[in-house]
Amino acid sequence: MIAAPSSGVNLHMFNSARLRIIGRRLLQAIPVIVLSTFIVFGLLKLVPGDVAVTLAGDNASDQRIAEIRELYGLNQPFFLQYGSWLWKAMHGDLSNSLISNESVLTSIQRCLPHTLLIVALALLTALIIGIPLGIAAATKPGSWIDSIVMAIASLGVAVPNFWLGMLLVAFFSLQLNWLPATGAAPLMKDPWAALSHAILPALALASGGIAEVARQLRSSLVEILSSQQVRTLHAKGLPPSSILWRHGLKNVSVNLLTVVSLLANRMLAATVVVEAVFAIPGMGGLIVNAAMHRDFPVVQGVVFAMVLIVVTLNLLTDILYSVLDPRISS
């Protein structure tokens, strides 16, 4: 459908039908969150052998093993273990690291901002570069511009983010000395340092996103631009630029929203490896270290935090979706 330019949409943004849809979405998210916590807790069940002995590590004292058994309530039935873990998690108690004894929540609060900064910057980069590429390709399908954009998209999906990160470091940091190679800075205290540290990792992370945005935008835009309605608009004598902006892009903006929420999920995953390249003290470093040393409370805490972020983003997307797309409320 061609969206008519209307100013009245905003007034009806939260009519009762929409509110009902938003309510239903919120309800639908609950089982997903509950199941996710179940999966996070269930990770513990994958540990082979006696969990307490394995987690305590080599040469652990009997007392240490007993402590861990106590921590996870390993003597109790599974559902009681799960229940008490969930109860504590819901109150923000993700217990303490088995190695540093630091509260897991504190570690996450310390690491999450660095990760979020990179992911947000990468998403922005993906949109800023991907959207013009997608438009350029869609307006001239089959042309050489289209071929080049599609080639870039194929490369962007196939290139390992962390290798791209290494290339960026080699060129921009080691050779040109433009940007710092590794590390991070707190955004609030020193915004410029934080951004200069985040640019290269964000670029490395954005490659797949640029590809995905360009490709999705191209395919949905090509579909709309070749539709009957747009042909009518051409026949009406509307200039092509006005057709593209007012009718084409307005219609694909909703599709773009889906891509963004999908990308956020993928980037949160890919950032783990990219952070390793740039030695950023984010969630990636936290979980990799914890996984290596079987510091399970930290592993579970990070996974839990990540899944909460993704579920929340998906929910926001769904809600925005129902607000933006007039067809959904009817």
Add this chain to the structure above:
Amino acid sequence: MTDTVMISERRPRRFSGFARWFVTDIRGALSLTFLLALLLISILGPWISPYAPAAQDLDAAMAQMSPQHWLGADDLGRDTLSRLIYGGMASLYASFLAVTIAVMIGVPVGVLAGYLGGWVDTVISRVIDSFLSFPAIVLAIAVTGALGIGLTNGMISVGIVFSPQLARLVRARTLVVRNELYVDAARCFGGSTPRILWRHVLPNAIQPVIVQVTLLLAAALLAEASLSFLGLGIQPPDPSWGAMLARAYQNMEIAPEQMYPPGLAILFTALAFNTLGESLRVALDPTMKRN
């Protein structure tokens, strides 16, 4: 008797279909050729690689490209070409392992959910949704942390993490297939549910899986590289492309050229899997074929 006649009629047509595809779809054909060549090199690795992958020669440490070491050598003087060949073997094995596990879990779960419907479908679908909410690599790292570090454990984790994607795809396809007339017919003839699933539903629901599997092979290759790069996958001294990149990263300031061979190998292989997947999507899609 009729069966044999039908097969002998069909076979040449199928072959010419493949030949036509191979000639017309240049990108697909190139990708397939590249991947087959890679597989061949991996299999022949022990015979064609110039050195043993872990053989150290400290005199050749950080060697540049030369007739002795075509692609140079790493900081321990291990021949990069040999490690690339053996690393390719490990990376391909890892990708196939992960995708096999994903298929073995995802396909039956998807078929069951789609065919049985009702509360089984609801429960399975919610579980799939939950799994898909986890950022893939993060969950794989967590599972590897639980199972224990190592290439095989790492790829089992990746397989588990990828399986919901296949399950969702197969479920959607099964929902369509189960209402087809031939499935009704099989049911009327008294076919048991397992037999109907195996003989009628699965073969007809599997086509999108072939495309998805090819694309997942690329994703698994990148996942292996990531896990090994982080030190959670293959363990030294065994090479994989990701592990080679980790080594090259440590020596980036002294020998930056060492990061090109494994990086390009990953890039081209992932690209080939993706391109082949897209080609298969077009080739297998009956609506596109007619155009």
